[in-house]
Amino acid sequence: MAELVFFSGTMDCGKSTLALQMDHNNSARGRQGLIFTKLDRMGESVLSSRLGLSTPAIEVSDHLDFWDTVVERLTQGARVDYLICDEAQFYTPEQVEQLARLVDELGIDVHAFGITADFRTELFAGSRRLIELADRVQLLQVEALCWCGRKATHNARIVDGVMVVEGEQVVVGDTASASVGLVEYEVLCRRHYMRRMNSHAARAAALSPDTLPFDLDVCAVPPQPPSRA
Ligand SMILES: Nc1ncnc2c1ncn2[C@@H]1O[C@H](COP(=O)(O)OP(=O)(O)O)[C@@H](O)[C@H]1O
Numbered sequence: 295m296a297e298l299v300f301f302s303g304t305m306d307c308g309k310s311t312l313a314l315q316m317d318h319n320n321s322a323r324g325r326q327g328l329i330f331t332k333l334d335r336m337g338e339s340v341l342s343s344r345l346g347l348s349t350p351a352i353e354v355s356d357h358l359d360f361w362d363t364v365v366e367r368l369t370q371g372a373r374v375d376y377l378i379c380d381e382a383q384f385y386t387p388e389q390v391e392q393l394a395r396l397v398d399e400l401g402i403d404v405h406a407f408g409i410t411a412d413f414r415t416e417l418f419a420g421s422r423r424l425i426e427l428a429d430r431v432q433l434l435q436v437e438a439l440c441w442c443g444r445k446a447t448h449n450a451r452i453v454d455g456v457m458v459v460e461g462e463q464v465v466v467g468d469t470a471s472a473s474v475g476l477v478e479y480e481v482l483c484r485r486h487y488m489r490r491m492n493s494h495a496a497r498a499a500a501l502s503p504d505t506l507p508f509d510l511d512v513c514a515v516p517p518q519p520p521s522r523a
Pocket residue numbers: 304305306307308309310311312342343344345436438
C-alpha cells in the first residue's frame with residue numbers, strides 16, 4: 295500500500311542523507327523514482343547532503359503541479375514508483391495535497407523530508423499540511439544536539455553571532471558556525487532556545503566576569519566549533 299511519509303527533524307539531523315539513501319535503495323531494486331527539492335543550499339536542481347553526496351533533482355517552484363508532472367511522465371510511458379521530496383517545508387499546501395492524491399489515486403509512494411518549524415518556532419505551511427495529511431510522520435533517529443549536549447529540538451537563526459526571532463521566514467543558509475555577517479542557523483534545545491542562548495552567547499557569558507553563576511548550563515563553556523581551515 296502506497297504511503298505519504300513525512301521524515302522530519304531539526305536542521306542537520308540527516309534528512310537529505312536519508313533522502314539520498316532511500317532513493318539509492320529503491321533504485322537498486324529496480325524501482326523508478328523522481329527526485330524533487332526546493333532551495334537546496336547547494337543551488338538549483340540539486341539535492342545535497344552535508345556528508346558530501348548530491349544528486350540532480352527537479353526544482354519545485356510555487357507553480358509546479360506534482361499531479362500534472364507525474365501524470366505527464368506516465369503518459370509518455372515512464373514508470374513512476376516513488377517520489378523523493380526534499381526541503382518539503384517550502385512546498386505550498388496545495389502541492390502537499392497533490393502529493394497525497396498521487397499516493398491515493400496512483401499508488402505512488404511519497405517520501406517527504408523537511409523541518410517542521412522555522413526560527414520563530416512557527417510551522418512552515420508545507421510542513422503543517424504534511425503533518426495534517428501524512429500517513430506517518432517519522433522523526434529521524436540521528437538526533438542533532440544543542441551545544442549543551444541535550445537533544446536539539448529548535449532551529450535558531452543567528453545573524454552576526456546573535457540569535458534573532460524576527461525576520462523573513464525563508465532565508466536559505468547553513469548551520470556553519472563562526473562566520474560573521476552571515477545569516478546562519480544553530481540547533482538548540484528548547485531551554486536554550488527560550489533563553490536566546492546560542493553557543494556564541496553562552497561562550498561570552500561563561501567568559502564574562504560579570505556573569506553570576508546562577509545556572510550550570512549557562513556557565514558551562516560550550517565546545518569550540520571545529521576549525522574549518
Ligand atoms: N564529517 C562528518 N562525518 C560524519 N557525519 C557527518 C559529517 N558531517 C555531517 N555529518 C552528518 O550529516 C548530518 C547532516 O546531514 P544532512 O543530510 O545534510 O542533514 P539535514 O538534511 O537534516 O539538514 C549531521 O547530523 C551528521 O550526522
